[in-house]
Amino acid sequence: MFKKILIANRGEIALRIIRACRELGIRTVAIHSDIDATSLYVRAADERVCVGPADASLSYRNIPNVLSAAEVTGADAIHPGYGFLAENAHFAEVCESIGIKFIGPSSETISLLGDKSKAKELMIKKGIPTMPGSPGELKSEAEALEAAKKVGFPVIIKASAGGGGRGMRVVNKEDELVRAFQSAQAEAKSTFGHDGVYLEKFFIEPRHIEVQILADEKGRVVYLGERDCSIQRRYQKLIEETPSPAVDERLRREIGRVAVEAVRAAHYRNAGTVEFLVDKDHNFYFMEVNTRIQVKHPVTEMVTGIDLIKEQIRVAAGLPLAFRQQDIEIAGHSFECRINAEDPEKFTPCPGLVKKFQPPGGFGVRVDSAMEADTIVSPNYDSMIAKLITHARTREESLARMRRALDEFVIEGIKTTIPLHRRIFNDAEFQKGRVSTGFLERFLAVNPS
């Protein structure tokens, strides 16, 4: 087992990893930018190193400084969390080359799965259902038109190197295609430095369902149920839950089996997530693999009892998976709300001084946060300041518990998404679980606050 782990991240996920390390008896090194020097997660670590100024590209994303910090503190492994360097194949590669264990998949796997069209080609080769669409990157307008006609409108054009909604265009009719193709290419070029785009069938009211997988260094793989992440705005998830109200036992086993196949094809190691689009008829299509721990991992932990961060560390240290597929049971229902320092109506970031921070407590309520009273939410980083997670025996009880917990949560000094969460959890359609990826936009249009 590792003796000392450097956490190449900040905020709640850094604290989450430090907690797991403490429970495993592993020493921790926090890195921080100069403005994060006295943050809670930094104080929680055994050691700390300032790696640069507030600008994340000069500190948290500064590979030489992060690796130097690992070297001077003698850390034998690095946990990247999510964001920053978590899906940076080059970083993983340098870690490998200097003998520091990167807690995640190999740089080759990150590289392969990071290229969406290559990943899709691989899945097609393995017989895994993928989104109907162009077989690879579209070379010309003519090729795009042909592909679109084949899958049928509406279609969506996406950047190969993309993510987060950038470089995407929905095309409803044939005569809109050429313009959309050109502008998607241009945006892909300017955003990602690569103008490769591909095209997929665009589904009306699909669900975003993803499967958590865990693989050890020997290649044993298990799946830990699904997460329903349909409540999103501009591809930013706001609420997640598990089990999905749309997934029954048969579909769970089937989609889980396919997810395991998908990551096996990429020689996957460590924790990962396979994303699927699920249509109304329970057809599911592979979208991509996220090669990192995710923001929403806690809902899976709540229903399985399995500590995913600890398992990441254990398998990275070469230990075999501690359980087989048949040992994994899904018990109860879990929701997660992302509490962002944002205006809950305009979704503009709302950094500033947090005057009071009083998280809810009691049975079935978990708060993952590195926030505390009298601290400043910096405009330099992600606006998520807490994750509020509930667990109960049924979806209905978990929902009531979340309503109660949202009512209890006191954050003063800045605006947060708590009021929006309260409104969504009081919505009849949401309560019934009748949601798709279009829910939130419609909800906001129908329910102006």
Place this chain on the structure above:
Amino acid sequence: MFKKILIANRGEIALRIIRACRELGIRTVAIHSDIDATSLYVRAADERVCVGPADASLSYRNIPNVLSAAEVTGADAIHPGYGFLAENAHFAEVCESIGIKFIGPSSETISLLGDKSKAKELMIKKGIPTMPGSPGELKSEAEALEAAKKVGFPVIIKASAGGGGRGMRVVNKEDELVRAFQSAQAEAKSTFGHDGVYLEKFFIEPRHIEVQILADEKGRVVYLGERDCSIQRRYQKLIEETPSPAVDERLRREIGRVAVEAVRAAHYRNAGTVEFLVDKDHNFYFMEVNTRIQVKHPVTEMVTGIDLIKEQIRVAAGLPLAFRQQDIEIAGHSFECRINAEDPEKFTPCPGLVKKFQPPGGFGVRVDSAMEADTIVSPNYDSMIAKLITHARTREESLARMRRALDEFVIEGIKTTIPLHRRIFNDAEFQKGRVSTGFLERFLAVNPS
């Protein structure tokens, strides 16, 4: 279902009950003494009524004022929590007579089980193993001597009306008996107003094991596993856990079955706890029934997923139990530490201003508390200010999690039992689960801080 529940209690258990009511959609009335007016639990309630001055006998135990508060607010039920009026048969009786539902057993059941020698007689009649000892109250020194010889020394003399260690005497040899009998009688008289005492076999290194039961108004009863409460000091519990390291599956079923028989004999309704003494050879002996929810109920909730407070409310409202015995599964392991405002070495109460209160969070950590920063721990009430509860897949993981959570817990301004808990959780014998009711006294003698 009830429309409005008055909570005849304060602090963490009042907040615990308010949370359950909110999740059930029931309105709440908090009562408070004048010094508790702005407490967190009072602010969390929908309505609040001041019922008297700081002295609990004039406020929280003031039956006319508490019932008036229920009447003027139109509450249709009263939850008594633990302590104060929770095991007061007269209070339950008056509630029944004025048509306000007392959330607990009937006044007759409370009355019957509150008298320890009567309860024991009943259990003997039903064939339930009880502590070897005198069949009832001891009328004379001669009777005491005869009974002691029959069960064999050492023996313990206890007050019939007793509790909390008052009126108890351990007698190791025959020639110590008469003096101990007389002084126990005198202390019983002065403490409880009744000099009735009885005698039991005194076990060396026994475990205190109790079984949580739940009964609906139709008389259906289930048990929800055991709790091991062996870590105690002068009969005050400090740490509880479930499952007990000393109870295997066979013993669990057997002791559970007996606990259900015991409460059936008393026509029990609502939640209750049957206490047993378990010796090294897995023999168990009925001690008493606690006719209320207990401080340590959360550990049972963590491993069963069942919200005991909600179930109390549901069955009190006449609803049938929502599950059968075979639906109840014990998953994982849970510990609870009582965080008291006490000097962790001298055990003297340490009231005062809490300057900082920063509870731990994250996976598998639950905090039940109504404390917050900048509030005063009053010397008028119980010194327990928080319950820290952990849950994990194994005892070892739950233990590591508790160590981590204790390290994270920040309370400034007053002394608490947190440092003592840290020391106990680092003790090798405790970590192995090799504890008995004598553990803590020995630990403190061997490990002076």
Place this chain on the structure above:
Amino acid sequence: MKKSRPGAKGKRATTGLTPVSGPTPARGRLGVAASSPLGVPQAEIQDLIELLKRNNLAEIELERAGVRVRLRRDLAPLTTAAHGEALTAPQDVRPNEVPAENAPQDTSGMVTITSPIVGTFYRSPSPDADPYVEEGDLVKKGQVLCIVEAMKLMNEIESELDGKIVKILADSTKAVEFAQPLFLIDPNATA
């Protein structure tokens, strides 16, 4: 009508007296009574207010280099909290409260009669009868001022002193809690 039950009589006879030595602030609200708040930053006053609220104090006085700040408030009685925002801070809203504009008057030297029990406040012995007392009435020590009904028993509340009823502070037929102010009496008034 019967007076309070014998068992509890001892306690009830002790009608709560709250001597008011300074100006009475608006009940249920924070009143800042600083001789000169100049030179003290607003934030500091806000801190004191927080201290006051969180620690459930009635008054804080701070004097320093010619600057004196005094904060006072009455504690919150029988109230209804809004869900959601209830936990942010103590809510000092009372539904059956006397309107604020009636409150600020010179009450130095006056005595407040408070409710010794929880119950329902009645100004008259029966719905048709006249009130026991009206504002402006002179009362004698031992004279019945009102009834507080609790558990179907009518508890007569007597005046603890001679004086004039300056203000009736609770509404008839409404609930009152322990220590809730009922009457303001001026012991020095003679007519």
Place this chain on the structure above:
Amino acid sequence: MKKSRPGAKGKRATTGLTPVSGPTPARGRLGVAASSPLGVPQAEIQDLIELLKRNNLAEIELERAGVRVRLRRDLAPLTTAAHGEALTAPQDVRPNEVPAENAPQDTSGMVTITSPIVGTFYRSPSPDADPYVEEGDLVKKGQVLCIVEAMKLMNEIESELDGKIVKILADSTKAVEFAQPLFLIDPNATA
């Protein structure tokens, strides 16, 4: 020895300059520099210290009626926290810290050279060689002061100005973090 890798050179050339305008407090500790602390309660200063620490500020100055309080501190670098009590407040302990008694001296107008990268501090080009500079040496802008090794690369840190080395603030062969002070230089000294 090679100088820093080409890719990162741009950034590293910008050696961090921290002009110190007032007295330098002991690094890693809170220093109270009040012109006259009389009349200001200790508790109030403690509050300001808390405010300073919690909000991660470097300085607070408060003036009122002839009393002025100024609090300053440097932020905590490379440290080891004790388990258990780590979360109570920021720990400002640095293992390889310059002893406190060396710190309080008049440093107004001086310039601190800080480390632009994370790495290991070396005062000489090789174990057997003489240090690049000693305390009391006069240095020129562009002159190499030390090496910070990072990722097996030796990065030479140059002086950004002419002046005298007043103090060497880090220990050779020990780790330094970003922005950690390395040298204190007096630009006005000529000998």
